Amino acid sequence: MADSLRIYNTLTRKKEVFEPLHPGHVGLYVCGPTVYGDAHLGHARPAISFDVLYRYLTHLGYKVRYVRNITDVGHLEQDADEGEDKVARKARLEKMEPMEVVQYYMNRYHENMRQLNVLPPSIEPMASGHIIEQQQMVNRILQNGYAYEKNGSVYFDLKKYSETFPYGKLSGRVMDDLMTYTRELEGQEEKKHPFDFALWKKAGPAHLMKWPSPWGEGFPGWHLECSVMSTRYLGETFDIHGGGMDLVFPHHECEIAQSTAALGKSSVRYWMHNNMVTLNGQKMGKSLGNAVSLEEFFSGNHSLIEKAYSPMTIRFFILQAHYRSTVDFSNPALQAAEKGLERLFNGMRTLEKLKPAAQTTGWSNSEFRDACYAAMNDDLQTPLVISQLFEAVRYAHSVQAGTESITAFDLEELMRLFKTFAIEILGLHPEESGFSSRLPAALMDLIIRLRSEARKRKDFTTADEIRNELEKLGIILKDSKEGTEWEMKE
């Protein structure tokens, strides 16, 4: 394709041409979940957004090393430096060993990702599996003079740091803002300044997840793991760091400070952030009673959800918006997405059945291809790719209706392009959207043949019976002069 991939860099606030550090290779790090509860839309969106980036970079021929972490320790309530560890709290409530909680919710997260057709990352490191490496980074920061130890905890010295390095570049916050933002919490008196953050926290005797360290028994601060595991697997400087917009401050700002203080550089070349999701126009939250889990979306088992929505409907709905726009989930919007997705897959089936002709009218594969690549190259404009795919579906129907025609060569090329963008790059998997495995389709072909034979012999009772029975199963028959098509009722 003519133009290159451009991505919006949160750090510079503009779209930049993407050029990897090492030609042909891309290092990508994305903040993964804290595994103390079921995954919800706030987990699905970054996973799907960066899955599409991963798929597209791979499609472009890059060898991508994609690292997405699992936070299993050190993430305290309210994302602050005090309070209970989220995993340990859940373990206490459910009377389990913390690692049982981690394993349980991590397994469920993986199952949800599989359902959403999100490819597994190349490496999925756990914070608890990199304690030594985290202690090493704390040591480097201490040695470089940007941290101090107090009563067995180690804090990042933000004032000292900001004398040499700019703090707040990513989020646009200035140091003075921080004073206002910072809440007074227990243990704050250990800090030189309220906005200093913990690199290592001393653990009390009742604390379950703790390790020996040069500063006594404790556990790493939440921000530390990402600085450590990203550079451990991708090198001290790497290409892309992604995550949800809610992580820009303070999490990613702290990551930049940590890496700079330890390594003398901020490590990340392109920062990418997906926007937030809302439900019926509201921010989601446990206290608001509208934190619907992915499981609940898939089963329809929640008072705010009118029916079950398939994982592919959720994926498609998320990709219908650009990743930097907000997305509002609502029943009408999801049902529209469900219909749209079905129309897309039906269109793909129609394409597969088209009869080629001597010439192609009303269509240019190269325009279609260029428009799709242009959309993807423009900071992953998936909504534009989807609208191109719908153009192709409309065209397929025109060919079927006989108002346009296509050659065998062009048809094959169109099919290939359609599948490349819909299945390979957007990751829309027809298998997951209801019913299209080989055997049921073959049974449907037989049933449709039996019905057509019944109609030929004027046995309309049987023909109607077949239509009605199928309708009970959610299958709609559509007769046309080309024959009978079937589709799943939305």
Add this chain to the structure above:
Amino acid sequence: MADSLRIYNTLTRKKEVFEPLHPGHVGLYVCGPTVYGDAHLGHARPAISFDVLYRYLTHLGYKVRYVRNITDVGHLEQDADEGEDKVARKARLEKMEPMEVVQYYMNRYHENMRQLNVLPPSIEPMASGHIIEQQQMVNRILQNGYAYEKNGSVYFDLKKYSETFPYGKLSGRVMDDLMTYTRELEGQEEKKHPFDFALWKKAGPAHLMKWPSPWGEGFPGWHLECSVMSTRYLGETFDIHGGGMDLVFPHHECEIAQSTAALGKSSVRYWMHNNMVTLNGQKMGKSLGNAVSLEEFFSGNHSLIEKAYSPMTIRFFILQAHYRSTVDFSNPALQAAEKGLERLFNGMRTLEKLKPAAQTTGWSNSEFRDACYAAMNDDLQTPLVISQLFEAVRYAHSVQAGTESITAFDLEELMRLFKTFAIEILGLHPEESGFSSRLPAALMDLIIRLRSEARKRKDFTTADEIRNELEKLGIILKDSKEGTEWEMKE
């Protein structure tokens, strides 16, 4: 049930009544895979054998904490103390970061386990995630005088240990044998005695997976992780340790020595070992060219495999033998198992359709139930449970044929018992054995009805067409006076 669960303890070489350390709770540790290649039958057998144990203990009402590890570091070629790390070697050959190799094969292992309907363990710890804990145990063994440091490596002092504690109890090997067994390998000159084994190995500059330690940069010895992670999550003494018989010596013998040297006790109360698998009568091995992966069994894509065998066929075949017997895989034996499994599921469908009568003849649910429990309680005699299930299938056919009868109450009870043992305890999942999801079954009902109507109106052309078309799809129709049944062709 009247009697209690008895399991064969490798340590005492006899069946013992199982009594957990903490009433109502069971701690279970099983050696998991070294993730540097695709899983094969040698991985499937322990996973399935101990999955049935896990399911049965859970069924009996125990709260089971099941820990199965992932070995991602320290497992050297030829299970010896020298040579290249298996994961690092694969990484070098495939030009990947070792953790990419780990993640890739771990994901594939998990997918295989899912296909085999093996439940995920409660905790699946990784060796690389517990380096600090391993260093702590090395320290304790050093402090207790049962290990020595040499050139940055730490070795277990087996001679010193055997002066106080018996070594070889589990395997029946005596110290003198060990001298013969031990090969002369590079680096052996550091050891006081050739049979000493490494607890911590110094890493050279080219070594990728290494960590700082009190003895310099290095990595843990392979045997260490299991002693550490089992006691970390299950306590210093726990109930059951399982694994393949090939691990008895030296791996589990070394585990006992390590735990005893560090903690003063051998930690494990019941040792359980599954026997080995062979293929066409031969031991499997890469050098023998007969190391067929599970993936290859499932796809039929290997010269030694005549056709694809479903994961459930593999599971069923493994459970047809007692876990302490050897199992020989061959095409005829697998095809027989495939037929047997299909007969079992067809039998379950028959049961579901039986018409109840006023009295029950020729069957006793309590005898059936007692026989199944007695088999499971006798060291998990799954083959006997399966033969009981086939008794029930034969009985179902007799009721269907009208030679026996069953009341509604007994029928419901029989269904419940059948499902408890076949699905819940043996883990045989009908969904996985071909074709039985709701929709295709509903389409089959419609097709069978259309065929029966065709026959009623003497339209034998249509009836035969239906039979032939279905046969092409691998579906066999069976007519009887009760109506028409269908099943998948083996």
